[in-house]
Amino acid sequence: MVDPVPLLIMGSGPAGLAAAQEAVRAGVGALLLDEQPTGGGQIYRALGEATGERQKTLGTDYAAGAPLLTVLSAQCLDHQPGATVWEVSPDGTVYYTRQGQARAVSAEQVILCSGAMERPMPFPGWTLPGVMTCGAAQILLKGAGVFPASGAVLAGSGPLLLLLAKQLIGARARLAAVVDTTPADNYRGALKYLPGALRTPGYLLKGLSMIRTLSASGVPWYRGASGLEAIGDDAVAGLRFKVRGRQHEVACSNLFLHQGVVPNVQLSRSLGLEHHWDGLQRCWRPILDGWGASALERIAVAGDAGGIMGARAAEAHGRLAALGALNRIGVLSETERDRRAAGARAVYRREILPRPFLDRLYRPHPDYLQPADDTIVCRCEEVTAGQIRKYVELGCLGPNQTKAFGRSGMGPCQGRVCGLTVSEIIAQARGVPLEQVGYYRIRPPIKPVTLGELATLEQPEDA
Amino acid sequence: MPETEFAVVGGGLVGMAVAYGLQRRGHQVTVFDEGDIAYRASRGNFGLVWVQGKGAGMPDYARWTRLSAALWPEFADELKRKTDVDVELTQPGGLDLCLTESELADQVARLEGLRDALDGNYPFQVLDPGRLRGMVPEAGPAVSGATYFPEDGHANPLFLLRALLGAFRAEGGRIENGGTVSAITPTRGAFRIETERPWEAAQVVLSAGLGNAKLGPMVGLNAPVKPNRGQVLICERVQPFLNYPTVQIRQIGTGSVQIGDSKEDVGFDDTTAPRVVAAIARRATRLFPLLENVRVVRAWGALRIMSPDGHPIYDRSTEHPGAHLVTCHSGVTLAAAHALVLAAWIGGGEPEIPYLETFSGKRFQLSSAA
Amino acid sequence: MASGSNFHRLPEPEYKRLTMTFDGRTIEARSGDSVAAALIAAGVTVTRTTPVSGVSRGPYCMMGVCFECLMEIDGVQNVQGCMVQVREGMSVRSMAGARTVSDARTPGDG
Numbered sequence: 001m002v003d004p005v006p007l008l009i010m011g012s013g014p015a016g017l018a019a020a021q022e023a024v025r026a027g028v029g030a031l032l033l034d035e036q037p038t039g040g041g042q043i044y045r046a047l048g049e050a051t052g053e054r055q056k057t058l059g060t061d062y063a064a065g066a067p068l069l070t071v072l073s074a075q076c077l078d079h080q081p082g083a084t085v086w087e088v089s090p091d092g093t094v095y096y097t098r099q100g101q102a103r104a105v106s107a108e109q110v111i112l113c114s115g116a117m118e119r120p121m122p123f124p125g126w127t128l129p130g131v132m133t134c135g136a137a138q139i140l141l142k143g144a145g146v147f148p149a150s151g152a153v154l155a156g157s158g159p160l161l162l163l164l165a166k167q168l169i170g171a172r173a174r175l176a177a178v179v180d181t182t183p184a185d186n187y188r189g190a191l192k193y194l195p196g197a198l199r200t201p202g203y204l205l206k207g208l209s210m211i212r213t214l215s216a217s218g219v220p221w222y223r224g225a226s227g228l229e230a231i232g233d234d235a236v237a238g239l240r241f242k243v244r245g246r247q248h249e250v251a252c253s254n255l256f257l258h259q260g261v262v263p264n265v266q267l268s269r270s271l272g273l274e275h276h277w278d279g280l281q282r283c284w285r286p287i288l289d290g291w292g293a294s295a296l297e298r299i300a301v302a303g304d305a306g307g308i309m310g311a312r313a314a315e316a317h318g319r320l321a322a323l324g325a326l327n328r329i330g331v332l333s334e335t336e337r338d339r340r341a342a343g344a345r346a347v348y349r350r351e352i353l354p355r356p357f358l359d360r361l362y363r364p365h366p367d368y369l370q371p372a373d374d375t376i377v378c379r380c381e382e383v384t385a386g387q388i389r390k391y392v393e394l395g396c397l398g399p400n401q402t403k404a405f406g407r408s409g410m411g412p413c414q415g416r417v418c419g420l421t422v423s424e425i426i427a428q429a430r431g432v433p434l435e436q437v438g439y440y441r442i443r444p445p446i447k448p449v450t451l452g453e454l455a456t457l458e459q460p461e462d463a
Numbered sequence: 464m465p466e467t468e469f470a471v472v473g474g475g476l477v478g479m480a481v482a483y484g485l486q487r488r489g490h491q492v493t494v495f496d497e498g499d500i501a502y503r504a505s506r507g508n509f510g511l512v513w514v515q516g517k518g519a520g521m522p523d524y525a526r527w528t529r530l531s532a533a534l535w536p537e538f539a540d541e542l543k544r545k546t547d548v549d550v551e552l553t554q555p556g557g558l559d560l561c562l563t564e565s566e567l568a569d570q571v572a573r574l575e576g577l578r579d580a581l582d583g584n585y586p587f588q589v590l591d592p593g594r595l596r597g598m599v600p601e602a603g604p605a606v607s608g609a610t611y612f613p614e615d616g617h618a619n620p621l622f623l624l625r626a627l628l629g630a631f632r633a634e635g636g637r638i639e640n641g642g643t644v645s646a647i648t649p650t651r652g653a654f655r656i657e658t659e660r661p662w663e664a665a666q667v668v669l670s671a672g673l674g675n676a677k678l679g680p681m682v683g684l685n686a687p688v689k690p691n692r693g694q695v696l697i698c699e700r701v702q703p704f705l706n707y708p709t710v711q712i713r714q715i716g717t718g719s720v721q722i723g724d725s726k727e728d729v730g731f732d733d734t735t736a737p738r739v740v741a742a743i744a745r746r747a748t749r750l751f752p753l754l755e756n757v758r759v760v761r762a763w764g765a766l767r768i769m770s771p772d773g774h775p776i777y778d779r780s781t782e783h784p785g786a787h788l789v790t791c792h793s794g795v796t797l798a799a800a801h802a803l804v805l806a807a808w809i810g811g812g813e814p815e816i817p818y819l820e821t822f823s824g825k826r827f828q829l830s831s832a833a
Numbered sequence: 834m835a836s837g838s839n840f841h842r843l844p845e846p847e848y849k850r851l852t853m854t855f856d857g858r859t860i861e862a863r864s865g866d867s868v869a870a871a872l873i874a875a876g877v878t879v880t881r882t883t884p885v886s887g888v889s890r891g892p893y894c895m896m897g898v899c900f901e902c903l904m905e906i907d908g909v910q911n912v913q914g915c916m917v918q919v920r921e922g923m924s925v926r927s928m929a930g931a932r933t934v935s936d937a938r939t940p941g942d943g
Contacts, residue, residue, distance in 0.1 A: 035897055035916065036897075036916075037918050042896055046865060049865055051843075051845045051847050051848075053843050053844055053845050054843055054845065057843060084916075087737060089736075089737065093737070095737060104737070117894070117896070117898045118894060118898075127888070127890065128889075129878040129879045129880075129889050129890055129891030130878045130891060131893070132891075132892060132893050132894070132895065133893065133894050133895075135894065135895070135896065136892065136893065136894055136895035136896070139870075139895040139896055139915075140840075140870050140873060140874075140895065141843075143865065143866070143867060143870055143895075144842075144863065144865065144866045144867070144870035144871070144874060145842050145843035145845050145848070145863075146840050146841070146842055146843075146866075146870055146873060146874040147840065147841060147843070148839050148840055149839060149840065149841035150839050151839045152839070171843065173841075234879060234889045235878045235879060235889070235891070253839045254839060264898070379890075379893075379899065379901065380885075380900065381885060382883065382885040382886055382888075391625075394625070394628055394629060394632065395496075395628060395632070395638040395640055396499075397498050397499045397640055397641055398498065398499025399499065400499045401499050404621045404624065404625075405621065405624070405625040406625075407621075407717070410697075410760075410761070411760075411900070412699060412758075412760055412900040412903070412911070413898065413899050413900040414760060414761070416898050416899070417894075417898065417899050437499070438499055443761060443762055443763065443764075444736075444737075444762060445759055445760075445761075445762060448699060448758035448759060448760050448911075449758060449759055450755065450756050450757060450758050450759070451696075451698070451722075451744045451747055451748050451754050451755055451756075451757055451758075451759060452744075452748060452755035452756060454740055454741050454744035454745075454759060455741065455744040455745040455747075455748045455755070457737070457741045457744075601934070699911060699931075699932065700884045700931040700932070701931050701932050701933065701934045702930075702931050702932065702933045702934065704933075704934040717884075717885075718884060718931045753934050753935040754934065756909065756910075756935070757932075757934065758911065
């Protein structure tokens with residue numbers, strides 16, 4: 001039996017670390033759980049151990065996380081890395097496994113900072129070994145200083161695609177090609193959001209600098225690509241695509257994909273929180289108040305897990321969520337909460353200004369929201385888009401019925417990778433808005449846990 | 464003029480089996496089913512085609528269950544032929560594993576009682592630990608024995624639902640889904656189905672699971688069903704290791720291991736979910752210690768639909784002829800009998816078996832009056 | 834640099850060299866590497882075949898989301914290779930289809 005903690009923060013990315021800072025500042029002993037071996041989340045992954053060489057390659061936005069990481073050594077913070085949370089109960093009990101032992105801990109307030117994950121980008125061949133996400137390439141760089149020195153193609157759309165290109169070029173990698181799938185009419189569609197974005201111009205300037213680096217590098221850069229197909233037998237050997245009707249094929253030994261990131265909603269879904277469909281970001285986000293608080297009294301969500309906002313906004317959002325939670329447990333008065341929140345609130349408002357522009361500009365190409373019939377959408381159970389469409393024809397209305405019929409979403413990833421695609425396919429096949437189709441019903445455990453761990457679980461005593 | 468001959472309310476395993484059975488006999492059927500998130504017992508079904516131990520206090524239920532198990536092979540073949548869906552039926556006989564001597568003794572007494580009620584025709588076997596380990600070498604040292612029944616088996620309930628839907632559609636059946644049936648009104652020899660838009664049906668079959676408790680009285684039928692909570696854990700795929708389905712654990716066709724607590728006397732139901740899950744995991748690892756490192760990937764809170772005596776209710780309304788009601792918690796086991804026998808009775812044919820009236824909901828009125 | 838790998842390491846002599854094996858072959862890794870990262874750096878692309886159709890798969894997301902990099906690590910099957918850090922002498926094997934029911938590790942070994 002573990003004593004109840006006042007505040008439990010799940011995830012040590014920018015939102016989780018900033019929340020921990022606010023807890024430490026208020027003198028509250030928080031428990032910080034993170035699945036990764038070191039703090040920082042994916043954005044500041046392994047920053048605490050990174051050499052100067054690695055920091056130079058990854059750039060100033062990576063190194064900028066250093067001040068946040070200092071909280072990990074605070075006396076009153078209980079930081080437990082390598083902790084896999086597999087269930088959070090609405091009453092604030094958090095179940096996790098660490099070092100092979102399952103535990104349960106009760107918290108007065110829980111802040112979920114589970115961050116973002118890559119939006120799936122299904123097309124024929126995307127399951128071949130050697131095809132990875134751009135996020136995976138960044139993780140290789142951050143966590144191990146490993147990068148594809150030759151033979152890599154970057155394909156897709158979004159800031160991370162360009163950032164990764166710039167970082168790899170800086171590391172003297174010889175990229176085979178960058179294949180940009182951003183539809184041409186996205187630029188026109190995004191224009192109306194440009195004035196808002198210009199009020200926080202840093203993002204756009206960074207984008208222009210990435211574009212300049214890529215242009216000057218001599219790396220073949222295809223824009224407006226569609227109809228992607230990865231080819232290869234036992235591993236990826238090339239990428240086929242079309243640009244303005246013309247077929248291209250680029251040989252490669254690795255293919256890194258990206259079409260934006262989406263909130264990791266597995267926990268907020270498993271808690272039964274209501275989510276709404278964000279049409280601009282084309283993803284679900286839990287419904288939260290201005291302090292990241294959910295409809296459940298003990299549960300808050302902060303950072304990208306509550307809607308894609310980027311690292312700086314996530315940091316501010318984490319502070320707001322922590323201050324709200326500290327107020328709810330009676331540590332901070334409303335006046336004090338609001339006083340401490342003023343700075344973070346201003347940062348948050350400023351940092352989310354460019355989002356609508358970026359979201360509209362990098363709206364995914366329809367090819368990868370509605371993959372062709374023979375494309376695998378559920379990688380675990382190898383279910384194709386065509387099978388999902390067939391189940392809709394049989395009468396399935398939503399993803400839980402297609403899941404029951406064809407096992408999509410029943411594999412070890414528990415629908416994380418296919419969930420959005422399956423809902424998109426059903427919505428189009430039925431000719432109804434996605435909101436009406438809904439999402440997988442996510443049930444705990446949200447990460448696989450062994451029967452032995454469950455059997456030896458120490459339970460908190462009855463309240 | 465009614466828009467459909469039969470309105471089947473509820474498209475779970477029970478409703479789809481009856482709907483398919485009616486449609487294949489030439490009736491014209493429309494199934495009314497709820498949306499994607501609707502509470503569904505069918506999706507939480509454990510998947511046993513199970514005879515052993517069923518029918519205590521109602522031998523006709525034991526007969527009915529055995530009839531269905533016997534009809535299952537031809538039924539599975541028929542579904543495969545019509546839909547190309549393999550429902551993964553195997554009937555190698557099944558085991559009920561016991562962890563204590565007294566558990567085993569109770570189990571044996573229950574089966575002996577059934578054998579007596581069925582005039583000796585009930586070929587179960589009692590397995591001591593030695594014989595059990597001959598059949599299931601993986602059983603742990605804590606297992607004190609088991610009972611075996613040769614007619615038991617299992618199937619994939621999700622594929623069964625898909626196959627029933629596919630076969631029903633292939634026979635020309637119609638599905639109206641996405642709406643909830645809020646009421647049924649008898650109207651001059653027909654029935655008005657109140658859903659998104661009202662429908663008129665000549666006859667109606669209520670197979671709405673827990674919804675039958677509310678809908679039944681609207682057409683003069685009694686279905687005092689209540690939810691009975693059970694949990695199912697689903698583990699990652701493993702290489703085949705278990706040759707027989709057991710009441711507690713079975714390995715499905717894909718290799719996934721499914722763990723349940725379908726023993727009604729375990730008494731897990733009133734506790735919170737993680738505690739229940741831990742208790743199920745403890746029991747599972749005692750039964751099969753080599754499952755200790757196998758991972759649970761999903762947990763289901765499954766609600767069984769229980770009548771007061773735990774047996775099915777099949778009824779037709781005398782007050783409003785043309786209204787029928789079907790309720791049970793063994794939608795997989797009884798699927799074959801529902802489609803091939805019960806549907807014929809509902810369709811107005813002579814009952815092929817003499818005891819269907821036994822399952823009338825009137826039995827609960829009688830007992831409460833007594 | 835391992836021969837046959839398109840992946841290079843940044844020049845970082847600070848990290849300690851470790852060795853592990855993958856399907857019997859010796860792999861050089863560095864402290865802080867995840868198992869999946871060390872294998873990728875060494876030119877390994879395929880880390881399992883699927884239990885559904887038997888096709889080859891390799892690491893995909895590297896952050897614990899996709900479960901593509903399931904492997905056997907020191908006798909424990911279906912472990913996410915991207916979530917485990919390399920230790921000296923670690924023995925890693927690819928997974929072929931579904932796991933077997935019992936791990937090489939006997940229960941209770943920790």
